[in-house]
Amino acid sequence: MQFENTLAFAKKMDKNDPLKPFRKEFYIPRVNGKDSIYLCGNSLGLQPKSVEKHVMTEIEDWRKYGVEGHLHARNPWLYYHHLFTKPLCDLVGAKKDEVVCMNNLTVNLNLMMVTFYRPKDKQTKIVIEGSAFPSDYYAVEQQIRFHGLDPKENIIELLPRKGEVTLRTEDIVATLEKHKDEIALVLLGAVNFTPGNSLT
Ligand SMILES: Cc1ncc(COP(=O)(O)O)c(C=O)c1O
Known part of the structure; x- marks a missing residue:
């Protein structure tokens, strides 16, 4: 690809961006009545619209099972690091024995x-x-x-x-x-x- 420092080139790249449909999956904060240009990916990213449902699943299972949620929640917490392995591999292009999700x-x-x-x-x-x-x-x-x-x-x-x-x-x-x-x-x-x- 030959980079061009022009608005037309940026618009063309936006138009052909394969990730473009994902934009509507996120809430975008508004600044001065307009969607902000949100470049902050390394601190707190945008909230995915699907996140509330997933957080509520865990809140409900915590309420229902208490500590037993470690084994009986819909996503048993004891094995949470296994649940993240596949998506993390896809994200960073690694093999499943090369990544682990843990800590902060x-x-x-x-x-x-x-x-x-x-x-x-x-x-x-x-x-x-x-x-x-x-x-x-x-x-x-x-x-x-x-x-x-x-x-x-x-x-x-x-x-x-x-x-x-x-x-x-x-x-x-x-x-x-x-x-x-x-x-x-x-x-x-x-x-x-x-x-x-x-x-x-
Ligand atoms: C560059 C960088 N370092 C450290 C942190 C702190 O992360 P944590 O609270 O998971 O330790 C953040 C969080 O936004 C960050 O963006």
């Missing part, structure tokens, strides 16, 4: 850093985007302290250039190159946190 994001982040952050000798620093989601930042600070190190000296923040809001790939690469002998871990989301959260 920050707990998982800490678990991953316990495994992958192994500061040794000069290689002690963690690279993270500046103005990252606060709990991501706190988790990074906590992991550094856990190893008896000072977060002030061991976090390298990636910042956009003056007057810009997104990180440039070449700047990320330059930072990694510059600090390669001190970096123990790079923690980067697929979406830049700050611009990924604007609601216009």
Whole structure:
């Protein structure tokens, strides 16, 4: 595909978008009387219209069975991670023994850093985007302290250039190159946190 920076090209891509029919499956917040352009996918996404029914199923089963819902609810809670495996595989393109749904994001982040952050000798620093989601930042600070190190000296923040809001790939690469002998871990989301959260 040849990208063109024009309105006509954007409209053409919208028209042929195979995911287009999914738009009507979501509630879209209105701003100044118009549907907002909702780009926030990494924090709280839009509410699917089907979600209320599914949440109510669990509320009803909780009321009906109490703790026995773990075994007798329509979706037995004890096995909830198995229930998510197939859709998660489809979503991320993985095999079923490669994914598991568990915990919340920050707990998982800490678990991953316990495994992958192994500061040794000069290689002690963690690279993270500046103005990252606060709990991501706190988790990074906590992991550094856990190893008896000072977060002030061991976090390298990636910042956009003056007057810009997104990180440039070449700047990320330059930072990694510059600090390669001190970096123990790079923690980067697929979406830049700050611009990924604007609601216009
Ligand atoms: C980038 C990022 N990190 C961390 C969190 C916190 O997630 P949780 O409450 O599941 O730990 C969020 C939630 O929106 C997020 O968007």
